[in-house]
Amino acid sequence: MIRLTLLALTVLTLTIPTAAENIVFPKDAGVVDVTQAPYKAVGDGRTDVTAAIQKASTTTRMPTRLSICPTARISFPTRSSGRPAGTAAWPRSASSSRARAATAR
Amino acid sequence: MAQKRVILQGQSRDGAVIRLKDKAPGFGDPRKPKAMVWTGRKPAQRFRNGIRNLTFDTGKGNAGAIGVQYIANNQGSVRMVKIVGEGPIGLDLGYTNEQGPCLIQDVTVEGFDVGVSMVHAVDSITMERVTVRGQKKAGISNKGQVVSIRGLRSVNTVAAVVNEGGSSVMTLLDSDLRVPPGGKSAAAAIENTGTLFARNVQTGNYAMAVRNGAGTKENAAGPNVAEFVSHKVLTMGGAKPTSLNLPIKETPVIPRDALADWVSPTEFGAVPDGKTDCTEAVQKAVDSGRKTLYFPYGNWRIDGTVEIRGDIQRVTALEGAISGSGTLKVVDGAAPAVTVERINLLYKQLSIEHASKRPVVVSGITFGKGELKYTGSGPLFIEDVCVHTIRMGERQAVYARQLNCEAKEKTKIINNGGTLWILGIKTEQIGTICETTDGGRTELCGFIYSNVNIPDGQPMFLVKDSDFSATIGESNFRGKPYPIVVEFVKAGKTSRLMREDANRRGGASILPLFVGRGK
Numbered sequence: 001m002i003r004l005t006l007l008a009l010t011v012l013t014l015t016i017p018t019a020a021e022n023i024v025f026p027k028d029a030g031v032v033d034v035t036q037a038p039y040k041a042v043g044d045g046r047t048d049v050t051a052a053i054q055k056a057s058t059t060t061r062m063p064t065r066l067s068i069c070p071t072a073r074i075s076f077p078t079r080s081s082g083r084p085a086g087t088a089a090w091p092r093s094a095s096s097s098r099a100r101a102a103t104a105r
Numbered sequence: 106m107a108q109k110r111v112i113l114q115g116q117s118r119d120g121a122v123i124r125l126k127d128k129a130p131g132f133g134d135p136r137k138p139k140a141m142v143w144t145g146r147k148p149a150q151r152f153r154n155g156i157r158n159l160t161f162d163t164g165k166g167n168a169g170a171i172g173v174q175y176i177a178n179n180q181g182s183v184r185m186v187k188i189v190g191e192g193p194i195g196l197d198l199g200y201t202n203e204q205g206p207c208l209i210q211d212v213t214v215e216g217f218d219v220g221v222s223m224v225h226a227v228d229s230i231t232m233e234r235v236t237v238r239g240q241k242k243a244g245i246s247n248k249g250q251v252v253s254i255r256g257l258r259s260v261n262t263v264a265a266v267v268n269e270g271g272s273s274v275m276t277l278l279d280s281d282l283r284v285p286p287g288g289k290s291a292a293a294a295i296e297n298t299g300t301l302f303a304r305n306v307q308t309g310n311y312a313m314a315v316r317n318g319a320g321t322k323e324n325a326a327g328p329n330v331a332e333f334v335s336h337k338v339l340t341m342g343g344a345k346p347t348s349l350n351l352p353i354k355e356t357p358v359i360p361r362d363a364l365a366d367w368v369s370p371t372e373f374g375a376v377p378d379g380k381t382d383c384t385e386a387v388q389k390a391v392d393s394g395r396k397t398l399y400f401p402y403g404n405w406r407i408d409g410t411v412e413i414r415g416d417i418q419r420v421t422a423l424e425g426a427i428s429g430s431g432t433l434k435v436v437d438g439a440a441p442a443v444t445v446e447r448i449n450l451l452y453k454q455l456s457i458e459h460a461s462k463r464p465v466v467v468s469g470i471t472f473g474k475g476e477l478k479y480t481g482s483g484p485l486f487i488e489d490v491c492v493h494t495i496r497m498g499e500r501q502a503v504y505a506r507q508l509n510c511e512a513k514e515k516t517k518i519i520n521n522g523g524t525l526w527i528l529g530i531k532t533e534q535i536g537t538i539c540e541t542t543d544g545g546r547t548e549l550c551g552f553i554y555s556n557v558n559i560p561d562g563q564p565m566f567l568v569k570d571s572d573f574s575a576t577i578g579e580s581n582f583r584g585k586p587y588p589i590v591v592e593f594v595k596a597g598k599t600s601r602l603m604r605e606d607a608n609r610r611g612g613a614s615i616l617p618l619f620v621g622r623g624k
Contacts, residue, residue, distance in 0.1 A: 016185075016211045016212075016213065016234050016236060017211065017358065020117070021116070021117035021118060021119075021120075021158055021185070021361075022116060022117060022361075023114065023115065023116050023117060023157075023158050023361070024116065024364060025364075025423060026364055026367055026369070026399065026401065028369065028371070028401035028402060029399065029401055029402060029423050030401060030402020030403075030423065030425065031114070031423065043121075045124070048126075049123075053113075053123075057111050057113065
């Protein structure tokens with residue numbers, strides 16, 4: 001009996017924490033916010049944000065940190081664009097030296 | 106090269122949802138699957154990629170949509186992420202070779218044929234607190250990797266875990282795998298034809314807990330499994346064939362502070378131009394009375410020692426770099442625990458030192474020429490860290506999740522009398538992986554990539570008058586693997602577990618479970 005109780009407790013502590021999250025950063029943190037210019041992703045559940053997220057993730061301002069703000073549903077891609085749906089990809093184009101220099105901040 | 110150092114960060118897992126359009130063109134054919142998010146391909150240069158606090162939903166009518174194809178190497182994590190859909194794979198960790206090591210933590214996958222998929226033999230995956238639910242073929246499928254999992258929760262009618270083939274090596278701890286109430290499954294909770302070490306696993310409504318087609322060919326009926334090894338346990342020093350089962354401490358959760366409690370060294374005259382030593386201003390920021398020290402976008406240089414003390418409970422560079430030859434030294438202070446996190450020190454010299462009575466968490470950091478030093482008496486928690494060496498001793502304790510050690514030509518980890526627990530180690534280069542001496546206790550699992558010529562007479566593990574247990578998979582494609590897997594010394598008498606005594610993984614070794622008791 002004692003063993004079972006302990007087993008149950010073990011699993012309980014390993015539940016994924018569900019506390020409300022609000023991950024935000026100061027303005028000077030250098031976080032690339034996909035909802036701000038020049039990316040301007042709109043989190044209304046209808047607008048295609050593929051290009052905005054792709055552009056933000058391929059910025060040469062490495063390390064890229066993307067904050068999807070504000071909390072919202074984002075459609076990916078849009079219903080209305082009619083373009084072939086793409087896969088958001090990690091950047092392929094930035095050269096090694098650029099990426100490294102930018103990492104040096 | 107690119108495809109690295111990109112961190113996709115949401116504001117909250119449940120609030121920031123990236124959703125694929127219903128019936129999206131190109132995502133309809135499961136025979137030609139396509140991922141919503143793709144993060145790069147081999148070789149293993151995809152350092153530090155990360156995804157955090159987001160939900161990915163592949164929508165309706167997209168039977169060919171894979172949720173996320175993720176790769177990171179040496180250091181990188183998917184944390185607090187949910188993936189929902191109906192395509193072939195939710196979290197695809199097997200679409201390209203040379204995957205990992207990386208950390209998958211607090212991740213939920215709902216739907217899909219397979220929740221989490223791994224395929225290739227290198228470079229290992231570590232998971233903690235992963236939930237898989239409602240899959241059509243398997244919760245977790247491993248066809249080759251070395252995988253270390255703790256806290257897997259599966260709600261499925263199909264097998265929760267499929268660990269398949271000779272190169273698959275899985276450690277599964279503290280998990281709960283069950284068919285939903287009222288249901289019943291003809292499958293085993295764990296279908297194994299690879300190497301499996303399972304401990305404290307509860308199952309429910311399956312035909313059996315483990316169906317074992319490898320090694321001993323002995324199944325585990327279950328429903329609960331205290332400890333199970335698919336193959337014969339290797340022992341020394343008269344040890345019983347069971348793991349050390351060291352008490353595992355959870356990584357302390359450091360509360361996130363409101364922005365009003367964040368402090369930047371720029372408020373105290375720091376000039377982040379890469380030339381100016383900012384040590385003094387950083388120390389003033391630490392002593393400001395606020396709780397989170399952050400480094401804004403800039404080129405930071407610290408050449409002296411900054412004492413992390415007082416009220417500071419979080420130090421973060423927000424994934425940025427810090428130059429200079431200095432040290433961030435956590436000493437005693439008012440905050441009950443401190444985390445130093447999200448810093449890229451690749452090619453840098455900065456060191457971080459735990460010199461405190463308090464617990465210290467080091468998380469999401471790639472070290473360069475600097476070191477992670479441990480001189481304090483509080484426990485050291487490591488999550489998703491790439492470092493050269495770990496040195497620890499008496500009255501010290503390290504609890505690590507996803508630790509990459511690549512020191513060249515020297516012993517990577519030395520435990521002189523302390524307590525060391527590692528979920529998912531990965532190493533490279535010549536040198537003994539871990540020495541445990543002077544009554545130390547070491548328990549670890551993970552992957553040894555000895556892809557060079559390991560010198561004759563060099564043991565992978567050295568255990569001297571100490572307790573040690575391990576589950577290990579090794580790979581070596583172009584050199585000589587470790588000739589001695591364990592060198593065990595007890596009261597002056599030396600025993601050796603040679604490569605020939607271990608199980609085979611290609612030309613390299615597998616330890617399903619080794620236990621030596623020499624204290």
